[in-house]
Amino acid sequence: MFLVGLSGGIASGKSTVVSILRELGCAVIDADVIARQVVQLGTPAHSQIVFHFGEEVLLKNGELDRDKMAAIIFSNPEKRALLNSITHPPIRRAMLRQTLCYFFLGYKYVILDIPLLFESKTMTRYMKHTVLVYCDPQTQVERLMRRSSLSREGALKRLAAQLPIDSKLPLADHVIDNSGDRESTRRQVLQLHHRLKSSLGYLPTRIAAVTVATGLVVLMWSLLRRMWQ
Numbered sequence: 021m022f023l024v025g026l027s028g029g030i031a032s033g034k035s036t037v038v039s040i041l042r043e044l045g046c047a048v049i050d051a052d053v054i055a056r057q058v059v060q061l062g063t064p065a066h067s068q069i070v071f072h073f074g075e076e077v078l079l080k081n082g083e084l085d086r087d088k089m090a091a092i093i094f095s096n097p098e099k100r101a102l103l104n105s106i107t108h109p110p111i112r113r114a115m116l117r118q119t120l121c122y123f124f125l126g127y128k129y130v131i132l133d134i135p136l137l138f139e140s141k142t143m144t145r146y147m148k149h150t151v152l153v154y155c156d157p158q159t160q161v162e163r164l165m166r167r168s169s170l171s172r173e174g175a176l177k178r179l180a181a182q183l184p185i186d187s188k189l190p191l192a193d194h195v196i197d198n199s200g201d202r203e204s205t206r207r208q209v210l211q212l213h214h215r216l217k218s219s220l221g222y223l224p225t226r227i228a229a230v231t232v233a234t235g236l237v238v239l240m241w242s243l244l245r246r247m248w249q
């Protein structure tokens with residue numbers, strides 16, 4: 021069993037890649053989806069957000085006003101660190117629970133879609149493979165502006181809240197370049213899928229090696245005991 025960490029930059033195409041991997045039957049956990057669940061009305065994180073940011077970050081129905089929150093945190097690194105400190109611990113716990121569920125269901129590997137994977141100092145060490153969904157920064161800005169109806173300035177602020185995508189290239193084991201069309205991305209995802217599946221092939225070999233080693237230890241132990249008796 022192993023974990024695959026998938027990341028990228030904002031609007032680089034992580035969700036696009038994830039939907040292809042899901043079509044192929046892979047188990048994928050999306051940190052952005054969990055990030056929405058952990059701040060729902062009535063959760064401890066929601067109360068902490070209200071305590072630290074005030075009721076002005078809420079909609080009339082009491083839910084988090086995500087546009088307002090985004091405007092605050094993408095312009096202010098201290099506020100961003102504060103929101104991260106509230107949301108990241110429950111996000112990590114929920115991801116761990118979902119990962120265990122997938123392993124109990126028999127999945128051999130689970131793909132974790134974590135936007136800030138390479139920004140985190142520790143998370144990559146739990147991943148057998150890391151995947152970067154790359155998109156050249158110019159295309160990334162254009163797609164972000166189109167997708168979120170943001171001004172260029174607003175889009176650049178969001179990019180600045182993350183490590184530059186080019187600096188993540190040497191940190192990843194696999195890169196999917198989503199700067200081109202969707203068909204090219206699909207082809208690369210299929211190749212990645214084959215590579216992940218073939219790395220599973222090593223698992224029986226490792227299990228066999230551990231079994232043989234354990235057998236040898238037991239055999240030597242019983243021989244030594246007979247010699248002493």
Ligand SMILES: CC(C)(COP(=O)(O)OP(=O)(O)OC[C@H]1O[C@@H](n2cnc3c(N)ncnc32)[C@H](O)[C@@H]1O)[C@@H](O)C(=O)NCCC(=O)NCCS
Pocket residue numbers: 029030031051052055085086087089090093100103104107108111134135136181182
């Ligand atoms: C600020 C919030 C309310 C904005 O919500 P919104 O619906 O507009 O965006 P969404 O959640 O879909 O995120 C879109 C993308 O923004 C980027 N992003 C989100 N949060 C952060 C952050 N704290 N730092 C840097 N980039 C971020 C990621 O690339 C993410 O994929 C929301 O992103 C949030 O609660 N962020 C804090 C939790 C977090 O760090 N999430 C990232 C995954 S763990």
Ligand SMILES: Nc1ncnc2c1ncn2[C@@H]1O[C@H](COP(=O)(O)OP(=O)(O)OP(=O)(O)O)[C@@H](O)[C@H]1O
Pocket residue numbers: 028029030031032033034035036037052135163164167198199200201202205
């Ligand atoms: N190859 C592509 N060609 C054209 N448009 C694309 C391509 N890939 C993704 N897009 C579009 O770019 C936008 C961002 O893609 P997507 O939502 O997959 O990125 P993301 O990395 O998941 O974003 P976020 O960081 O916000 O979670 C979407 O509007 C999507 O439809």
